[in-house]
Amino acid sequence: MELDDFRRQWQAPPAHPTDSFTTEQTLRAMLASSTSTNPLFRLRKNATKELSWVVMAFILSGFNALIFGRHEVNLQRFAVCVMLLLVVVGVIVYRRLQVLKEMETQTDNLYSFLKTRISRFRRLMRLHDYVGVVSISMLVFIVLVVRSEDVLEYLNPAQAAWQWHWAIGLGVSGVFVAVVYASYAMGKKEHQRRYGRHLDQLEAALRELEAPE
Template sequence: MELDDFCRRWQEQPAEPTHISLTEQKLRAMLSSSSSVNPLLKLRKNASRELNWVVIAFGLNGFNALYFARNSASLQWFVVMLMAMLSVVGGLVYQRLRVIREMEQQQDNLYESLKNRIVRFRHLMRLHDYVGVVTLTLVVLTVLLVRYTDLLNYLRPSSPDWGLHLALVAAGVVAVLGLIYAAYAVGKAEHQRRYGRYLDQLEAALRELGE
């Protein structure tokens, strides 16, 4: 009987906190903090600001379509394409805000919850980068279609300066491709500054939690 009582009292004693539980408590406290140490606040602030800029740009393009581009079919198509691009970008930014709000809810399984949402957030960032590249490519193709006749005349083999014209067009193609890649690199770096470094901070905390 004494041995049974001892075993029962031992089982009823509170377990000592482990390193993982202490780390999880620290992480939860950081994510619920209203100070600058909370990376979710930075993520939400930057995403909200970006969404506001997208809405403003969409409104300006709508104004442009109604007043400045109403008498030009090519400009109207260009504005419509930009508004479609802004709609896609706005949707991606809104989805990022939703992921941030889900992170702030702090599910029971904090490790898996944050890990999955960080993966989703990075996927949305990559989609945003690809949308930018596709948009620039469509802009270039639109200009080429509008100036299709002029370009053919410029590259007509019967022209005495045909070789020079061909070289200039080739140089222009290389320059455009370089600008598209530069825009992609700049956009990717900007995403890293706005979001990536805070996601890295969260992932470092998760690695500590998983050890």
């Protein structure tokens, strides 16, 4: 009887902790690989490419201010504002790269470590979206300030068709709001394509890791 009991115990399926250990080992192996199956690899590739675009746009803006706008003070100011906004965006993208570098450093508590970093990465994505909306709004505001005399003259009630001018102004404002909203929605969609789907894959793997517990 004791031999039969031992045989049944030996043939029994492994318990959940073994399944959890195997899943964690598989996740660690995936995160350590340098292939396209590794979500961190694709995230880092997209973030590096985006940072290079920001740097290129910054250089072009500076070139524009020094060459084409060297005799136009307003154009130089506009280019400087664009460069400042690009610096903010560049810092956000660079910070995302730092978070990815932290995620590549595996720790004992892999689940909590990755979960907090993924949450931080998503916050940086949302901040990037908000900065985009604020940037467009600030650029339009700067243009209005620079052209304030022309705008005030156009909306002056002394004008013969001032009511028509105000209607056009309100229409342009509505178009501006629509453009800002469309830019925000398109930015979120693009971020989902570049980063969100890979983060979703990581979170799905973490849910599988958590399930046996």
